[in-house]
Amino acid sequence: MVRKPAHMYRNISKKAYTRREYMGGVPGSKIVQFEMGNLSQEFPTEVDLIVEEACQIRHSALEACRISINRRLLKDVGRSNFHFKVRVFPHHVLRENKQATGAGADRVSEGMRLAFGKAVGTAARVDPGQKIMTVFSTPQYLEKIKNAMRNGSHKLPSPSHLKVSVIKVSGRIIAAPKLVGEKVVAAPVVTEEAAAAAAAAAEPAKGAEAAKGGAKGGREAKGAAPAAKGGKEAAPAAAKADEKKGPAHAKGGKK
Structure with missing residues (x-):
C-alpha cells in the first residue's frame, strides 16, 4: 500500500x-x-x-x-x-x-x-x-x-x-x-520549604532537651540543700559551745 x-x-x-x-x-x-x-x-x-x-x-x-x-x-x-x-x-x-491506485484504478475503485x-x-x-x-x-x-x-x-x-x-x-x-x-x-x-520545616521542627526538640537539662540541674541543687542545712545546724552548735566556755573563762579570771 x-x-x-x-x-x-x-x-x-x-x-x-x-x-x-x-x-x-x-x-x-x-x-x-x-x-x-x-x-x-x-x-x-x-x-x-x-x-x-x-x-x-x-x-x-x-x-x-x-x-x-x-x-x-x-x-x-x-x-x-x-x-x-x-x-x-x-x-x-x-x-x-x-x-486501488495505479493504472486503470478509475474503473476498479468506484465505491x-x-x-x-x-x-x-x-x-x-x-x-x-x-x-x-x-x-x-x-x-x-x-x-x-x-x-x-x-x-x-x-x-x-x-x-x-x-x-x-x-x-x-x-x-x-x-x-x-x-x-x-x-x-x-x-x-x-x-526543597527549601522542606528544609525550613525540618529546621523549625528541630528547634522545639532542642528546647525540650534544654528543659530536661534545667530540671536535672534543679534536682542536683535540691540534693545539695541538705548539706547546706547541715552547715546551718553546725554553726549554732559551735556558738552554744562558745557560750558554755565563756563563763568558765570568766570565773577563772575572777579567781
Missing part, C-alpha cells in the same frame, strides 16, 4: 476523532520516548520550538523531528548537559477510505463517496504559537541547541520559530536514582 502524501492530513477540517475504544486496529504511535537527556537536574535556559500555523502533525513527523534533534544534542552537547522534552501527543486518529474509512495512523493537533518541543540546558550550549532545533523543524508541516527564555532555578537537591533490586526508586527531592 502506497502511503499518501502528508499534505492530505495537514489541515484541520473536522472535529478530533480520539475514542479508540470504539474502533479497532489503530496503528501504534511511532514516538519512542518523550523525555531524553539528564532528567535529574534543573537547567536555567529554555529553548522552545513553536509552530506558527494550526495544523495536524503526524506521529511519524514528530518522531523524525525528535530523532533529528536528539542525535545532534547527544553529539554536540552531551547527554548530561540537556533535558529534551516532546510536548505534544498524537491523540487524533487519521482515517482513510482505501482504494462509496465520503466513506468513513479505516484507521491508518495518528496525529497531534496544534494551535498557532503552541510549543512543540523544548530543550533545557545552560547558556554555554545555546547556539548548538538552536542549530539542532532548526535542523529538526524541517520535519514539521508548519513554519516554526525558536524562543529562548531564562528560568529561575528553584534550588532543588535531586540525587541520582538508586537501584533497589530490579526496580528504580527515585531519589527524594528536598
Whole structure:
C-alpha cells in the first residue's frame, strides 16, 4: 500500500476523532520516548520550538523531528548537559477510505463517496504559537541547541520559530536514582520549604532537651540543700559551745 502524501492530513477540517475504544486496529504511535537527556537536574535556559500555523502533525513527523534533534544534542552537547522534552501527543486518529491506485484504478475503485474509512495512523493537533518541543540546558550550549532545533523543524508541516527564555532555578537537591533490586526508586527531592520545616521542627526538640537539662540541674541543687542545712545546724552548735566556755573563762579570771 502506497502511503499518501502528508499534505492530505495537514489541515484541520473536522472535529478530533480520539475514542479508540470504539474502533479497532489503530496503528501504534511511532514516538519512542518523550523525555531524553539528564532528567535529574534543573537547567536555567529554555529553548522552545513553536509552530506558527494550526495544523495536524503526524506521529511519524514528530518522531523524525525528535530523532533529528536528539542525535545532534547527544553529539554536540552531551547527554548530561540537556533535558529534551516532546510536548505534544498524537491523540487524533487519521482515517482513510482505501482504494486501488495505479493504472486503470478509475474503473476498479468506484465505491462509496465520503466513506468513513479505516484507521491508518495518528496525529497531534496544534494551535498557532503552541510549543512543540523544548530543550533545557545552560547558556554555554545555546547556539548548538538552536542549530539542532532548526535542523529538526524541517520535519514539521508548519513554519516554526525558536524562543529562548531564562528560568529561575528553584534550588532543588535531586540525587541520582538508586537501584533497589530490579526496580528504580527515585531519589527524594528536598526543597527549601522542606528544609525550613525540618529546621523549625528541630528547634522545639532542642528546647525540650534544654528543659530536661534545667530540671536535672534543679534536682542536683535540691540534693545539695541538705548539706547546706547541715552547715546551718553546725554553726549554732559551735556558738552554744562558745557560750558554755565563756563563763568558765570568766570565773577563772575572777579567781
